[in-house]
Amino acid sequence: MCTMICHSAPISGNGKGREGWFPLLHANVSYDHPFSLPDDHTLNIDFVNGDRGPSARVAVELSVEAARSLVATIQAVLAEAESGGYLDEDEKLAV
Amino acid sequence: MYQTNDYEGMIAETVVIPGHKGDPIRAYYARPLGPGPFPAMVLIHHFPGWDEWYREATRKFAHHGYLTISPNLYERMGHGTPEDMGAAARAAGGVPDDQAVGDIAASMNFLRGQAQSNGKVGVFGTCSGGRHAVLAASRAPGFDAVVDCWGGRVVMGDDQLTANWPVAPIDYTADLPCPILGIFGADDRSPTPDQVAQHEAALKEHGKEYDFHMYEGAGHGFFYYDRTAYRQEQAVDGWNKIWAFLEKNLA
Known part of the structure; x- marks a missing residue:
């Protein structure tokens, strides 16, 4: 987002999303505005599988x-x- | 200001318009009911995405008497919740500037082509949307007013240029055809007050009509009532300045 600080690490593993476990391809790590945590900037990790679309995502936001x-x-x-x-x-x- | 015994009606819905290169893109279009003619606004969503705040802002502008459209700049990335799409855009480093400018210009043409249009179209954006507003107004002729709310990376160092964002919007200042209102927070880190001053200097150098406001005690995103960034007093004043600016320039 506004810091444009985002690194993408290729990974292999499984993540548990809304619809159960799915294979992971990347961990996108950013320091930027959160969606949920009430803070201006957070360390955000999106465990994703781009082959399965944007909703294949397990997200965390951390101080x-x-x-x-x-x-x-x-x-x-x-x-x-x-x-x-x-x-x-x-x-x-x-x- | 409307009176409590005035009639007000609005229609707000998703539409599909031909965007950059004719690609069909979704947009949220809200307009006051009635023949008008009405001035119009393109709202460019922020980096977090085409989300509920932008649906609400689109209806807010329609409530204030504007044919208003908010295009989904992330349309080509696929679909999911607004947060999923925002996260995808974050990982991708945003969308290409050429594509965004094309989608925004298409949105402007859509509005100007409406039967209820008075022919005047402005553009508003927050965050990266503010940056896109400045960029699109400078590169796509036809806008009559720009509202830049805390658009970061209008000023960009060479190390910040990317394949998606290859040229700093400030480099197009000479081509800006219309007045610009800037709303900024003094505590913001992107843009910093120094970067805002650089933008202001460029506008002055090129003889552009501008009106910049730097709010003390506010940082990035201080209109967002759903975030810690919200600053009530500054946000109310900022919105009032926006309505006054648009009334003057889009009548």
């Missing part, structure tokens, strides 16, 4: 603090999964 916490939490969970021996070789962080 900056929440977004940073999410990033750190994701990293912590992946680190614990790796140290616990749960990740395949090709999933481990390169040393």
